[in-house]
Amino acid sequence: MNSAAGRKKSLENRDYGENLAAGARLPALYAASAIPSRGRTHAEPECPTRSPFQRDRDRVLHSTAFRRLTHKTQVFVFHEGDHYRTRLTHSLEVAQIARTVARQLRLDEDLAEAIALAHDLGHSPFGHVGERALDGVMEAFGGFDHNAQSLRLVTVLERKYAGFDGINLTWETLEGIAKHNGPVSPGAAIEKAARRLEQWQSLDLGSWASAEAQVAALADDVAYVTHDIDDGLRAELIALRDLEGQPLAGPAVVHAAILVGADDSGRSFYEVTRRMITLMVNDLVSQTRTRLRLLSPASPDDIRRASGATVAFSDEMSRDIAHIKAFLFERVYRHERVMHVMKDAEAIVRELFARYLSEPNAMQEAWRAAAAGLSERRRARLIADFVAGMTDRYAIAEHRRLFDATPDLR
Numbered sequence: 001m002n003s004a005a006g007r008k009k010s011l012e013n014r015d016y017g018e019n020l021a022a023g024a025r026l027p028a029l030y031a032a033s034a035i036p037s038r039g040r041t042h043a044e045p046e047c048p049t050r051s052p053f054q055r056d057r058d059r060v061l062h063s064t065a066f067r068r069l070t071h072k073t074q075v076f077v078f079h080e081g082d083h084y085r086t087r088l089t090h091s092l093e094v095a096q097i098a099r100t101v102a103r104q105l106r107l108d109e110d111l112a113e114a115i116a117l118a119h120d121l122g123h124s125p126f127g128h129v130g131e132r133a134l135d136g137v138m139e140a141f142g143g144f145d146h147n148a149q150s151l152r153l154v155t156v157l158e159r160k161y162a163g164f165d166g167i168n169l170t171w172e173t174l175e176g177i178a179k180h181n182g183p184v185s186p187g188a189a190i191e192k193a194a195r196r197l198e199q200w201q202s203l204d205l206g207s208w209a210s211a212e213a214q215v216a217a218l219a220d221d222v223a224y225v226t227h228d229i230d231d232g233l234r235a236e237l238i239a240l241r242d243l244e245g246q247p248l249a250g251p252a253v254v255h256a257a258i259l260v261g262a263d264d265s266g267r268s269f270y271e272v273t274r275r276m277i278t279l280m281v282n283d284l285v286s287q288t289r290t291r292l293r294l295l296s297p298a299s300p301d302d303i304r305r306a307s308g309a310t311v312a313f314s315d316e317m318s319r320d321i322a323h324i325k326a327f328l329f330e331r332v333y334r335h336e337r338v339m340h341v342m343k344d345a346e347a348i349v350r351e352l353f354a355r356y357l358s359e360p361n362a363m364q365e366a367w368r369a370a371a372a373g374l375s376e377r378r379r380a381r382l383i384a385d386f387v388a389g390m391t392d393r394y395a396i397a398e399h400r401r402l403f404d405a406t407p408d409l410r
Contacts, residue, residue, distance in 0.1 A: 028106035030297035032210045038171035041155070041200045042164045052170045053110040059167040060114055064160075065121040065153045066091075071391035073127040073345075074224075075231055075332065084231050087120050087127075090223060094119065097281065098219035102212060104285045105292070105311075112212040114169075115176035116219055122149025124388040125395040126345035133349035134384055141380035145189035149388055150177050152193050157385060175203050176213030182309065183207055207304045211288075214303075214311035222280045225324050226273040232332040233269045240268060246327055247320035248276050283317040344407030348399045349387060355402055356383045362402055 027034055037052045047055050060066055069088035085093075095116040102112040123146045124130035134144040154177065155166040169177075174197065184190050184205035194203050208214070229249065232238045240256070243249040249272060256271035288311045295310060297303050303310050313321065332338065356363050357380060360371040367386050371379050390398065400406045 026106060027108065030211060030292070030300050030303050031107045032111050032172050032212050032300045033108040034300060038201065040168045040170055041166075041197065042168050044168065051110060053108055053114055053173065056169045056173040057110055057114040057117060059169065060118045060121070060154070063121070063153070063158050063167055065158060065389065066117065068389065068391050069120065069123070071393050072123055072125055073130070073392055075127065075228055075338065084234070085227050087123055090227065091117050091120050093223040093227060094216065094219045097222050097277070098212075098216045101215045101219060101281060101284060101288075101311075105211065105215070105288060107212050107215060111172055111176065111210070112215045112219075114173050115180055115213050115216040118150060118154060118169075118173070118177050119180060119216060119220060120146070120150070121153050122146040122151070122388065124149075124349065125390045125392045126342065126349060129342040129346045130349050130388075130395075133346040134353065134388060137350055137353045138380060138384050141377050141384075142192065143189055144384050144388070146388075147178070147181070148189035148193035149385075151190060152385070155193075155196065157389075171201065171203070172210060172212075175209050176216060178203050179205060179207075179209035180213040180217040182209075182217075204304065208306055208309065209304065210300055211303045211311055214309055218284055218311060218313065221321060222277055222284070225280075225321060225328070226276045228328050228332060229276070229324075230269050230273045232328065233265070233272075235337075237335045237337065238331050240265075240272070242331065243272065247323050248279060249324060252276050252279075280313070280317065280321070283314050284311070287312050287314045287317070341409050344409055345392075348395055348407065351403065352390075352395065352399060353383055353387055356386065 033051065033053065040052075046052070050058065066088070069091060070086060072087040074085040074087055074090050095113045098112040098116040099109045101107075102109045124134050124144075126133075131144065131146050138144045151174065153166075154169055154174070157165075158167050159165050161168065178184065178190050178194055184194075191205055194205060197203060229238075229243070233240065240253050243253050252272040252275035253268075255275060256268045260267045260271055291310050291312060295302065295306055297306075297310070312318075357376075360379065360383075361368055363371065363383070363386060367382065371382055374382065387395070396406060396409065
């Protein structure tokens with residue numbers, strides 16, 4: 001390592017995480033923690049035992065919205081089985097994958113984890129159909145978007161601290177929640193949700209987010225593609241043989257058959273999904289290292305100012321993932337059994353919203369009091385906040401309380 005080539009290789013290892021040992025934690029120049037945080041909306045003393053991003057992670061974990069994810073739908077409604085994913089278990093899987101990737105790239109693992117844990121806080125009951133129902137009934141009042149709702153939750157709706165509303169996260173975590181899917185287009189729902197922060201400082205919505213936020217976004221893809229395959233297999237909506245011709249999954253099915261055989265489906269399912277995760281994570285890390293070498297960022301802001309995403313899959317892997325997503329959409333998400341349940345779930349959300357809008361006194365006492373004297377538009381947003389915060393089972397219970405007949409969702 002005394003040669004010029006050796007010194008260059010050492011620098012690459014330090015900056016881009018190549019061949020990173022499991023225990024090494026040297027931060028890269030482009031990691032968010034390489035420079036001081038831009039701070040919090042409300043100034044607070046630093047914690048003596050945790051970094052700012054560790055503190056953010058803990059605040060997300062202790063939030064009411066995070067606990068509610070236990071009984072919010074991923075694909076299957078909460079009572080359909082104990083082994084299917086929920087929004088909570090999905091978020092934990094995303095966080096684990098995000099930490100793995102962040103470690104390999106010498107990023108701040110705690111920031112990546114905080115963003116991953118927070119990314120679905122704003123989801124309504126019953127998954128994407130609940131969001132679609134809320135967006136439909138809110139069309140005349142500004143619409144509904146779960147990413148914007150996540151930002152509202154952590155800045156306004158969580159109310160447990162004496163000195164402020166929200167949970168007072170750092171600028172970097174707020175940026176990641178707002179922009180983890182990329183720069184925000186003018187007029188988007190997330191832009192409206194971020195306006196209240198402008199008096200403090202802008203989230204620079206037109207730029208890319210930190211590398212940690214980009215990692216969290218793609219960790220989400222890795223997690224949901226693989227666990228939705230696993231859930232689909234366990235629910236018998238698809239079979240292993242259906243995956244044989246699919247990219248990523250097909251070779252994994254072949255390996256699983258060799259290792260496990262045909263007599264233990266549970267082991268086979270896990271063998272397939274773990275191999276898929278390994279392939280996707282390896283590709284993500286490799287492609288991102290290549291992009292980092294080309295960009296040669298000297299600070300986290302160089303990542304934000306880049307002309308495109310820095311954290312990315314290869315083109316081939318992106319095509320394979322898109323193919324698998326299309327397969328899942330057709331064979332799992334649009335399966336007759338799932339669609340039957342979700343059609344009824346969508347109706348529950350619409351009917352609850354309409355009832356509360358016409359009869360605000362039908363809401364729980366605190367929400368009823370908050371709605372008093374509001375304009376129709378502001379009252380509608382408050383009702384959307386109330387409904388979006390419901391778990392699946394609470395929404396069903398509320399519907400049973402207010403209506404003569406409630407779908408069984410089975």
